[in-house]
Amino acid sequence: MTAIFATALGPILAANTLTLSVWFNMNFTYVALLTGYYLLGVGFAAIFFVPSGRIWGKRHLFIIGTIILIFSSAWGGASGKSYTSLLWARIIQGVGTAPFESLVNAAVGDLYFVHQRGVRMAFTNLAVFGGAFFTPVVVGKITHTIGWSWTFYLVAIFTAISLFGVIFLCPETSFRRDTRLNTDMAADSGRESTSQDEPEKDVGPYSQTTAIEAGSAASTASSRPKKTYTESLALFDGRKTDESFFKLLFRPFPLFAQPAFLWATLIQGTMIGWTVFIGVILAAVFLGPPRWWSEVETGYAYVGPFVGAVMGFAIAGGLADWSATWLTKRNGGVYEPEFRIFLVIPQLIFGCMGLYGFAVTSQGPYHYVVPIMFFAFEVCGMVIGAVASSLYIVDAYRKYNTHLLALSNCFQASSV
Template sequence: MPVMPTKGKSQAQSTSKQLLVNVPTEGDDTAYGQALFPVPAEDPNDPLQWSKVQKTMILIVVCLYSFLGNSALLGVGPYIRLWSETFNVSQAEASTLISYPNLAYGLTSWLLVPLYLRFGRRPVMLGSLLAFIAGLAGCSRATSFNGLLAARIIHCLGAVALCLAALATLPAAYMLPTKYSWRLFFYVILAFAIALFILAFFFVEETSYQRGKLADTGITNEDHDSANAASSQEKPGSSMVEQAIVIPQRKSFLSTLSPWGRVDRTVPFFTLLWRSMTYILVPQVLWVITSFGIIIGLGGLSFNFIFPIKITEPPYNWPASISGIHSVGGVLGFLLAVPFTPTSDILAAYLTRRNNGIREAEMRLGVMLPAMIIGPIGLVVYGLTAQLNLHWIGYFLGAGMASWCGFFYYSFTLAYAVDSYNQNTSEMLMAINVGKQLVSFGLGFKVLDWIMQNSYAAVISAGFGSILLANNMFLIVFMIWGKRIRRFMSTTWLAKLHGRSAGT
């Protein structure tokens, strides 16, 4: 890119570079022929222009935070029986120490997303980490059931979730025979959380960025004509638009450490709270909510409640110290699904080329057909293993199958919803997070009571298996009629509401 002359610039302007750049009109091509959007600005302060190392570091911090948050939520599964005895409550009531904090995740996203849109990502993340740390400290020192429950809710209000953290039940169970018993688990998570806060403070820069139109920089006609002459050698048919912009200097490291973000006073905080909930009325979004909620409630919470109780009783009689090993099955299921991550985009790109370059949101859904059946079969296997006291491998196999299915429905239902409705994506995600936690809470809240009143086969295999199968089969509905549904929704008041509010 040729550097333009700097005639007539003030001393203040001399700290910036004035360039004539070629700006893509629709984005550059990336993997699988998909367009790059948004187009990165020439500003070195644009997060899309940051170094790969910095982007990777932020990703690592976010993933570690997600891992710790979900570890703190689900890792305590092996403690249900102990807490029942310690606090003199039923096992079903002790399980609410997981159910209610799980519900808090939904409220967290509903509140934190408008906050980070208004006040910036960095202060909200650092603040939520402090709440996470405070809640964990409270858990580690709690002496009553209600105190422990309150602290659990606080640390979940400050955290987010991630699939692989279900593995935390394994070390949590091994901590039971130690001097500090279940409190050691919270001490360990607390130590990691403090280290993560320090890491986030130094490496997670504010990522909120205002993408305005590139403005005229006052280049003289002589300069512009010279630049046009120089650029006339570009290949014919280029889709690039020449624009002159001022490129500021990169922020100093010290300035990036400010705890304050970029305040956007145009963000209507309270409007976002109610308007986001209207997305629950959109069929594709509702499918994401039920898919996430059912898999979390039936797979994550139910497995977490049932296995530590079953495996420490006859005929298994395993020690409590290894009662968290069931998480290995779920994690293996996720890991076996990871290689299929790009298949959805690959299939969509292939079908787009066959469709003369016209992309439809439903083109990515075909790869989910095997998962549609495998997940419910996993619940049947798990429930029958518990009912008939079959070989313990059945618990691992059932959990692994359900988790393998879950990876597809976690990843691709959300991608499908975003493809279908890309107005106000942040608000859509708020509705999804609130909705999925409500669904998972409802399915996991009384699961132990339901099982005691009926049976493992009736509740897990027949009941939950049927619910998951019914939800999964909506895949066929959207593959066939998804486009018609989208067209109909585009004519409703919901489309007008979110169309008018896009970008606010």
């Protein structure tokens, strides 16, 4: 739930562009920069949060991020006539969002076996992107009824409520795990690994065998006692890796040169960057001539991309595990992480159709439904691409999977 509120902050100003332009007596460019600097905060903070998550786990970052979001959202609503104050509030909001942008997908890899990740990764991305695109639908009405500042105040209120859920219902997902439980990777038999160690070689068939092996390993797992509920509420419970913070801090940058990470960054970051760009110009497209929409109508236009996010979830969720299972059978029962790349085919179809279609129809003599429909297709392709790249990196490079979103966030910030 907190991840939904966090990622919803990105496009929260999409329906408010004209309102804020008049409020601050500035042109659209300065209002668009409020989203750009928000993404800058996300990308900057992710660089530091990723190594912290690898060393001390994800729970403390989810809690800290939620607290930052409460404070910064209240700050944004109270910024009044000060554009500079709102700008800094947006930057700090980006900092609070970074743990949810960078670590939620990695948590899926912590919690589920290979053959269980497809649908869950798709659902995670639906929660993130669906929440982001549903937000402007209600923001336009909120702005028109009680003022734009309440779009921030309401986020602060609901995020404060969800903080209790994060504290009491979100235990740590990273831990030092017995090697036998890492059934989707090979490791030295005498070494205890972390929950995100890099696979040296894929070793298991993509089938029920993985779950059977896991059950057998779990039944003979180490004798460490299970944590009590009270113990699970601790902010920290020890290191998850012996690697140094600074080594992990600078690791994402050389990963740009690694083909798999370069591909995953581009396949995810480019589509997300285009989605943000369309969201920024959407107000100019519909608020100006020839349509002259209000912020309420512009907000309702985001029903299209929300439906697109649901479509992306349905397609990615339906194909991710099915396609990997089918390809595994054709590969003699041996699963390869590259089978996840199959999803780029529907991404290519929907993403390109959406981008080119929106460009052609947004200013032409077409009914407003047409560009909104193409925006939905673009978002559909974006969700499928995000699922494909996340699944591939989680399956093939568990040790480095948290760095993918850090790279993607940096790419988005630089592009916007």
